[in-house]
Amino acid sequence: MARVTIADIAARLGVSKASVSYALNGQAGVSEATRQKVVAMAAELGWHPSFSARALSRSRADAIGMVLRRDPALLGTEPYYMRLLEGVEDVLSDAGQSLLLRMVGTTPGRDIAVYERWAGEGRVDGVIVLDRAIDDPRPALLAKLGLPFVLHGVLPGNESGAERIEDQHRDAQLLVEHLFELGHRRIAHITGPLALAHEVDRRNAVRQECAVRDIAVEFAEADYTFDTAYARVTELLGSGIRFTALIFSNDVMAVAGLRALADAGARDIAAVSWDDSMLCQFSYPTVTALERYPDRAGRRSATMLLELLDGRSWNTAAPSPSTLVVRETSRAAASP
Amino acid sequence: MARVTIADIAARLGVSKASVSYALNGQAGVSEATRQKVVAMAAELGWHPSFSARALSRSRADAIGMVLRRDPALLGTEPYYMRLLEGVEDVLSDAGQSLLLRMVGTTPGRDIAVYERWAGEGRVDGVIVLDRAIDDPRPALLAKLGLPFVLHGVLPGNESGAERIEDQHRDAQLLVEHLFELGHRRIAHITGPLALAHEVDRRNAVRQECAVRDIAVEFAEADYTFDTAYARVTELLGSGIRFTALIFSNDVMAVAGLRALADAGARDIAAVSWDDSMLCQFSYPTVTALERYPDRAGRRSATMLLELLDGRSWNTAAPSPSTLVVRETSRAAASP
DNA sequence: CTGAAAGCGCTTACAG
DNA sequence: CTGAAAGCGCTTACAG
Numbered sequence: 001m002a003r004v005t006i007a008d009i010a011a012r013l014g015v016s017k018a019s020v021s022y023a024l025n026g027q028a029g030v031s032e033a034t035r036q037k038v039v040a041m042a043a044e045l046g047w048h049p050s051f052s053a054r055a056l057s058r059s060r061a062d063a064i065g066m067v068l069r070r071d072p073a074l075l076g077t078e079p080y081y082m083r084l085l086e087g088v089e090d091v092l093s094d095a096g097q098s099l100l101l102r103m104v105g106t107t108p109g110r111d112i113a114v115y116e117r118w119a120g121e122g123r124v125d126g127v128i129v130l131d132r133a134i135d136d137p138r139p140a141l142l143a144k145l146g147l148p149f150v151l152h153g154v155l156p157g158n159e160s161g162a163e164r165i166e167d168q169h170r171d172a173q174l175l176v177e178h179l180f181e182l183g184h185r186r187i188a189h190i191t192g193p194l195a196l197a198h199e200v201d202r203r204n205a206v207r208q209e210c211a212v213r214d215i216a217v218e219f220a221e222a223d224y225t226f227d228t229a230y231a232r233v234t235e236l237l238g239s240g241i242r243f244t245a246l247i248f249s250n251d252v253m254a255v256a257g258l259r260a261l262a263d264a265g266a267r268d269i270a271a272v273s274w275d276d277s278m279l280c281q282f283s284y285p286t287v288t289a290l291e292r293y294p295d296r297a298g299r300r301s302a303t304m305l306l307e308l309l310d311g312r313s314w315n316t317a318a319p320s321p322s323t324l325v326v327r328e329t330s331r332a333a334a335s336p
Numbered sequence: 337m338a339r340v341t342i343a344d345i346a347a348r349l350g351v352s353k354a355s356v357s358y359a360l361n362g363q364a365g366v367s368e369a370t371r372q373k374v375v376a377m378a379a380e381l382g383w384h385p386s387f388s389a390r391a392l393s394r395s396r397a398d399a400i401g402m403v404l405r406r407d408p409a410l411l412g413t414e415p416y417y418m419r420l421l422e423g424v425e426d427v428l429s430d431a432g433q434s435l436l437l438r439m440v441g442t443t444p445g446r447d448i449a450v451y452e453r454w455a456g457e458g459r460v461d462g463v464i465v466l467d468r469a470i471d472d473p474r475p476a477l478l479a480k481l482g483l484p485f486v487l488h489g490v491l492p493g494n495e496s497g498a499e500r501i502e503d504q505h506r507d508a509q510l511l512v513e514h515l516f517e518l519g520h521r522r523i524a525h526i527t528g529p530l531a532l533a534h535e536v537d538r539r540n541a542v543r544q545e546c547a548v549r550d551i552a553v554e555f556a557e558a559d560y561t562f563d564t565a566y567a568r569v570t571e572l573l574g575s576g577i578r579f580t581a582l583i584f585s586n587d588v589m590a591v592a593g594l595r596a597l598a599d600a601g602a603r604d605i606a607a608v609s610w611d612d613s614m615l616c617q618f619s620y621p622t623v624t625a626l627e628r629y630p631d632r633a634g635r636r637s638a639t640m641l642l643e644l645l646d647g648r649s650w651n652t653a654a655p656s657p658s659t660l661v662v663r664e665t666s667r668a669a670a671s672p
Numbered sequence: 673c674t675g676a677a678a679g680c681g682c683t684t685a686c687a688g
Numbered sequence: 689c690t691g692a693a694a695g696c697g698c699t700t701a702c703a704g
Contacts, residue, residue, distance in 0.1 A: 003458070046456070047456075048453065048455075048456025048457045049457060050392070050457065050458055051391075051397070051457040051458050051459045052388050052391035052392040052395075052397065052458060053392050055387075055388035055391070055392075056386070056388040056389050056391075056392050059388075061387070061388065063436075081418070082417070082418060085437070085439070086439055089437065089438065089439050090439070093438060098436050098438075098459065099436065099437050099438070100399075100434050100435065100436065101421070101425065101435050101437050102425065102429060102434075102435075103421070103422055103425050103426070117384065119384075120382070120383075120384025121384045121385060121386065121387035122339070122386055122387050122388060123387045123434065252614065255614070255618045259618075278588065278591070278615055279614055279615060279618060282591045282595075282615055282618075282619045282620075283618045283619065283620065284618070284619065284620025284621075285620075
């Protein structure tokens with residue numbers, strides 16, 4: 001099957017390629033009669049625009065890229081990313097854009113190389129950047145490369161973080177208030193890597209919400225993995241620091257922490273997770289967690305990027321508030 | 337930053353564009369001296385090949401596509417797909433190919449439309465097809481479209497399924513033998529949709545392995561979701577059919593089945609899952625499961641597709657055998 | 673080994 | 689409104 005081109009359509013109809021192009025793109029410059037003939041013929045011949053020809057002449061790739069740089073082994077366990085991708089992909093496909101996906105693991109710099117290559121080859125029109133770090137080099141690099149980008153969870157133009165979309169603060173309030181109502185006055189928060197901007201935000205927000213309620217709070221840093229969370233909880237238990245409830249920055253760590261508590265015979269301690277998943281739903285005991293609607297967050301970021309590429313202004317809807325799903329680990333504080 | 341092109345390099349060096357192209361692509365037709373000058377200049381100017389220009393002149397997109405057509409909500413819960421993607425992506429990026437990802441949900445025909453569009457636009461050079469169904473229309477459609485493809489889990493040229501890569505039979509043997517050794521002589525298998533080829537394969541394989549060992553076996557069809565599996569197990573318990581062990585075709589259903597058993601007070605029944613995941617690891621009780629190395633399977637399929645595109649012959653390594661991870665649900669049969 | 677030229681399939685000023 | 693032509697940045701026969 002030789003590809004059918006606009007030259008074929010033009011030849012059949014005895015008009016110029018230019019007219020065909022204008023007609024097919026809904027642009028001015030053709031009579032309505034010609035346009036209809038062209039459109040009909042294109043349908044009859046089963047014409048599709050050549051993606052690469054269009055990309056070359058328009059210098060647009062009609063694709064946007066995402067680089068996932070968490071540990072691949074962990075990616076599979078965190079439904080958060082799949083749901084995020086789902087939202088992104090949904091918006092992109094409606095807009096006729098493709099999603100290019102790249103997983104680079106945690107080796108530093110591998111993501112940078114991908115961006116450089118994508119920019120150099122003109123393979124994507126823009127990228128969505130995840131997991132913003134403190135002093136993240138990526139915004140500056142992408143700006144230098146001339147590759148448009150959106151920081152997932154941050155409104156463009158506010159890279160400083162002044163107007164976070166993912167309102168960590170509201171989430172922290174939900175979690176802390178819940179524990180407060182259960183009677184907890186001494187808690188600990190097992191955070192993810194504090195090199196990540198949103199983890200710092202979470203810690204600060206938790207600190208503030210606790211201060212308001214006169215709750216004593218401890219922090220321990222882990223890296224989202226089972227093993228580090230298990231270790232941190234075990235250390236806390238042995239440290240003499242007292243706490244009756246734990247906040248975990250993701251589901252895997254929550255499950256790990258529960259295991260550590262059980263292994264230490266501290267089964268009466270309450271726990272909440274910042275991320276929900278089937279893990280929270282089916283672990284033993286089941287874990288109270290925040291449903292954060294990552295698909296909607298993905299949809300927002302994709303929409304913003306497309307608006308940015310089109311030079312339109314932001315009319316992005318307000319972020320969806322999270323919901324707290326209460327489960328078995330929402331234990332009341334033991335009476336003092 | 338205006339793009340630097342081979343014309344720029346040619347001009348600076350006073351040679352032709354053709355020489356530059358040959359040099360940069362490592363082809364014959366240039367002297368070694370010229371080649372080195374060209375390569376050095378390209379590096380100095382920070383040249384990258386324009387992806388779209390190359391695609392247009394070579395008529396290759398240097399991209400392969402995957403359409404995921406399971407329920408997006410479920411996709412997030414099944415690490416199987418993320419791990420599969422990881423393997424695919426790894427092979428592709430080593431080969432300088434991109435991965436185009438599309439999620440279409442379960443609406444029939446939406447995947448077909450994507451393939452037609454990709455083929456028409458020349459957006460991908462080939463696709464990896466997942467979840468082959470009985471009488472699957474996709475192979476014929478893709479052949480008609482002239483879009484090269486690999487059926488994940490099937491050796492090309494054996495679409496009939498004569499030589500499955502994912503050896504469901506060996507997996508069935510592992511599971512059934514395990515239950516047999518624990519003393520079980522009456523079991524039931526909660527399958528996924530029997531419209532999927534590999535689910536039929538699994539059922540047949542389980543039937544055969546049971547027959548060999550004189551094990552009585554029942555089958556009940558579910559659709560990989562929690563709710564259907566819960567319902568099937570509840571029905572089985574109420575049916576009067578006796579069984580002391582259950583096989584589930586995925587992790588989510590295993591967890592659902594355990595819940596159904598617990599709710600019915602049938603806690604002594606053994607269970608195994610065909611897929612492993614953190615869910616099996618942290619549910620209560622923990623679930624014995626097959627580690628099937630989906631990343632390796634993805635790597636195989638990607639490798640095969642690239643070989644197919646290059647017109648090379650298969651030198652794909654043998655599939656990795658699965659491993660049984662024994663956990664708490666590996667209960668011995670109650671003595672009769 | 674090297675250069676001039678045509679071609680991949682579109683888009684888009686530029687004349688008529 | 690319409691057509692002839694140049695251009696996007698490469699690749700690749702084709703002469704020298």
